[in-house]
Amino acid sequence: MTHRRLVAVLTLIVMAVALGGCGGDNDQADAREAKRRSEFDAEIRQRWGKGIDALPTETLVAISPHNNGIRDEFAKAFSLYYALEQGSTVEIEWRDVGGGSSSILTYLRNVYGESDTAKIDIVWGGGDDNFRTMAAEGILQAMKRPRGFDKQAPQAFGGLPMYDPDGYWAGAAISGFGILYNKTLLEQLDVAPPKTWDDLTDPRFHNLLALADPTKSGSALAAYEMIVQSAGGWETGWAKLINVLGNTKQFYSGASDAADAVIAEAPVATCIDFYGMMRVGKYPEDLVYISPAGQTAYNPDPIGILKNPPHPKLAQAFVYFVLSQRGQALWALPVGAKHGPVEHALYRTPIRKDVFEEYAGKLMPSVQNPFAQGKEMKIDTELWEQSFGLLRRLVWASAVTNLDGLKAAKTTVDATSDERLKTAFVQLPPNIDKPSKLSGMNEALDDKARADEIETNWRVYFRDKYETITD
Secondary structure (H helix, E strand, O other): OOHHHHHHHHHHHHHHOOOOOEEOOHHHHHHHHHHHHHHHHHHHHHHHOOOHHHOOEEEEEEEOOOOHHHHHHHHHHHHHHHHHHHOOEEEEEEEOOOOOHHHHHHHHHHHHHHOOOOOOOEEEOOOHHHHHHHHHOOOEEOOOOOOOHHHHOOOEEOOEEOEOOOOOOEEEEEEOEEEEEEHHHHHHHOOOOOOOOHHHHOHHHOOOEEEEOOOOOHHHHHHHHHHHHOOOOHHHHHHHHHHHHOOEEEEEOOHHHHHHHOOOOOOEEEEEHHHHHHHHHHOOOOEEEEOOOOOOOOEEEEEEEEOOOOOHHHHHHHHHHHHOHHHHHHHHOOOOOOOOOOOEEOOOEOOOHHHHHHOOOOOOOOOOOOOOOOOOOOOOHHHHHHHHHHHHHHHHHHHHOOHHHHHHHHHHHHHOOOHHHHHHHHOOOHHHOOHHHHHHHHHHHOOHHHHHHHHHHHHHHHHHHHHHHHO
């Protein structure tokens, strides 16, 4: 895959599943904010000779697909930080263009096609493919990263860039994929919890997995690609994936629905990390989220300064804050913690290594350190390019529309010592049974008429195979 297409896929997935942060009690949040302002006020009076309410106010204009929880927490924290450092508070005007990251990109392209400025300072969120596009098209201007950032944030991780070396954008958070499970239900079933994608192939998880239809969920499809990637090749990856799919209890229409099912319907699901972390935050006694060590790639969620911003000094200050250790801690600290959010838990993974060191033992338990030894996964971008597009249809044909047959065949194969049946179970259709055939198949799938025919043939292929195995 070209790197641009890989990150484009991950970008769309991350932004499509972005959720609002969980808020606390309003009165308690107000009290926490008042306490924080009071503490800053004392320092501000000492430094500037007047209280925070007497300071002038500056305006920063930003455009972002981020939810209101993220916007509110960073806006309030930055205003206090800037008041102490510069003697002015800040109000952020969030520009709404109706829609997510793709709508924002379209809007900015149109604006800069007719003007040298969008009269917006900051663009924040949307994945690095959009930011690469904006940089290439002259929509962004170079910015400075805070001192020490390059030491604490890797330039590349798992083969994917975390920031632009020329300074046009930098990852402000990262996202990965993993497993959400209900430890209470698993204990009741006397089933040991999973630790890796490989565990999900085990017969002990028969009929226990809540998975999402990849034709309706990009994040589910990405998780399936992670499973394939973790096996080291196309044939071995498919063998692992079909064994995972064979343990499915039900395919849900969306990844969010599948993650919700873990609460009561099925004890295990695959999901993007902040889906998992948010649910753990709501049910900490029952749920656990893990990103399998060395088996998930992480994608940056960037920030950048738009060309010719109306408030360049303020824009640079906001970038500094978001990329600072203090700003990064907001992503992962619990509500009410020192340096943490006051109302909305954000459930995102910081991009700086020193956040995990400085706040060790204080971060939300579900926030895992992706930089810990053994966590990094190297993406095979060529395999991703060749397999990702067709995997959506392949999973639909082999599992979503053939689930009963698949489950019966998996049960038979798990109980037999017949190697012929085991081999047949993981065998791919002849037109995609080798990596060398994937490129041509992707071209064929670009034609809708041919794609429908291929998909129908795959459905029949898997249906007949499952019947043969169970006869």
